[in-house]
Amino acid sequence: MSRQLRNRLFLLVSSGAVLLCTAILLFLFSVITWNGINALSPSFLLTASRSFGAEGGIFYQILGSLLMVLTAALICLPLALGAAIYKSEYLKNARLQKASAILIYGLNGIPSVIFGIFGLILFVNILNTGISWFVGAIILAIMMLPTVVLATFQAMNSIPEIYRESARALGLNHWQVVTGVLLPQGFAGAITGLLLGLARAIGETAPIMFIATAFSGIEIPHALNEPVTALPTHILALAQQATDPRALQNAWGASFVLIGLVTLFSITGLISRTKFKTVSQR
């Protein structure tokens, strides 16, 4: 095969792959938009659900989902910063570095239902917390952790050595270099990681359905150990009564809102990545 032909073929295959991915994504988006947009109205967004979701809106589901993922983000942030600082500054042994990478990628690869079962056993059965939104937030925080740690670590690791050296040359000790040079940059990475993590966490059903959510009659929780309702579990419940056209309609509507939130978090995450023009880009 001539070199030119090979180049052409490669271009064809790779652009074909891009097209296919884009097409699948667009198809999904348009189906959900097409079906969901009819259900959308101010009252759908701002009223509580009735008749197991077949009537009314999804106000408390949106609120519950946001409450859980934002709390998860707050729990996740300090843990991720700490872990990333440790990995970048104190874990000098090459073998331990590798082990930590395997651990992080491993954690990332665990199926989400396992997190749900783990939460159920540890919190609900052993620690007797009951069904609690806060436990859901903890589990989601653990799920997001690898994404956020890696984003933070990469941001810190991309700081050229000369910045640490310049700071040390000014008389800063190790810890001051960490807080003065690494943390500001790591924080920018952590925010990006958090937004991407949030985009994933808000759509997760399996980890929260056993431990954090109830299906109906729930409004705003007043204590840590109360359940909430959330968008993904609500969609699941609605899908199970799909024979009722009103329930189906609302399921599409809720899916549309969920996809909207995921997109919002993802795009803000990507924007934040370009926005925090940190030292590595110079």
Next chain:
Amino acid sequence: MNATAPLKIYQPEATSAIEMRDFNAWFAEAHILRDIRLSFRENRITCLVGPSGSGKSTLIRSINRINDDVGNYNCSGEIRLSNQNILASGNDVAKLRTRVGMVFQKPCVFPTTIAGNVLFGIRHLQKLSRPEKQTIVEENLKAAALWKEVKHRLQDKASSLSLGQQQRLCIARTLAVKPEIILFDEPTASLDPLSSRAIEDLMLSLKEKYTIVFVSHNIQQARRVADDLAFLCAGKLIEYGSSQQLFSNPTQEKTRKYLNEEFCDC
């Protein structure tokens, strides 16, 4: 003259700020610096010259012990600052670096404002009130000959400055820490000729208050600014003396060749 001829030890008349005695340095197994004996005079500019890889950076970076953090680095011998061996174990390196400042080859400003960069080191060392901060920013930017150019834009991003200005900003933040000695490792290597001249003039004005050690690849630059000259080749100190003497009457053939920019193999 052959290379093994005994080195004439240069006895400076001014007090020396730094004395290196039998200093050796290694990166892993590689013996980078061999038995260096050198003293740097107070309030003078000493310029280290020598071919690439001869160990100039390694030497200068040993004086503020910034090499300590590089893996595989090892050294022996003494480096004395006001009669204390800074290599002694238990010595506070962070404190040493406030006495011995350093300016690097590539200007490296922190991603903050111009004023923030001036304060970057000093604010970690002591608590500063607002007016104190303003004074420090103004004084040190003036000392680094940058004040006139930036006084109306102190809150701008430091990265918006030209490279030459950034390098002077790096000097300003080094001065803010109030060192006694400033090390410059090829500070003009990434700058245009005009900005380089500005840095040279700045060094000349700084020597009134500071002892300056300076690495340069540029022999004409060394001729312009150095009081003393040390010629390093393959990790050995070949010759050391006043700049005038080395340029006009070097005792070593290698030195003469190098300073005349002729080919010199070490």
